[in-house]
Amino acid sequence: QVQLVESGGGLVQPGGSLRLxxxxxxxxxxxYKMGWYRQAPGKQREPVAGIVSGASTNYAxxxxxxxxxxxxxxxxxxxxQMDSLKPEDTAVYYCYFRATMTSAxxxxxxxxxxxxx
Numbered sequence: 001q002v003q004l005v006e007s008g009g010g011l012v013q014p015g016g017s018l019r020l021x022x023x024x025x026x027x028x029x030x031x032y033k034m035g036w037y038r039q040a041p042g043k044q045r046e047p048v049a050g051i052v053s054g055a056s057t058n059y060a061x062x063x064x065x066x067x068x069x070x071x072x073x074x075x076x077x078x079x080x081q082m083d084s085l086k087p088e089d090t091a092v093y094y095c096y097f098r099a100t101m102t103s104a105x106x107x108x109x110x111x112x113x114x115x116x117x
Contacts, residue, residue: 002026002106006095009111012085016115020080022095022108029054029073033098036069036080038091038113045094049080063089085115 008020020036028034035050035058049059049069057069068081078095095108 004095004106004108006108006111009113011114013117014086014115016085017083018113020093020111021077023077024097028076031097032100034078036093036095038093040091087115089113090115
């Protein structure tokens with residue numbers, strides 16, 4: 001059974017930075033897609049960033065140019081580097097891995113990111 005452990009969330013001032021980590025209990029070398037969603041209070045969960053086949057990246061327009069997704073295959077970990085954070089980035093962030101196009105998605109437990117003065 002695949003397990004994901006998220007870390008790196010916290011409270012940061014506007015303009016600050018955080019790096020979220022998501023470590024998997026299995027190899028992520030050949031995984032189809034991985035990335036991050038977030039859910040703010042009163043809103044639906046929305047995609048933030050993703051990596052397809054370990055190469056192509058995509059970002060929500062709201063975070064493009066500020067967030068960077070990356071992976072470390074040796075550590076079976078993906079990261080979300082968040083810079084120039086804004087109050088509207090406040091949400092619970094969930095990482096995910098999807099092994100193949102037809103596989104079920106495995107989700108992390110979520111980590112709270114709060115951007116406030």
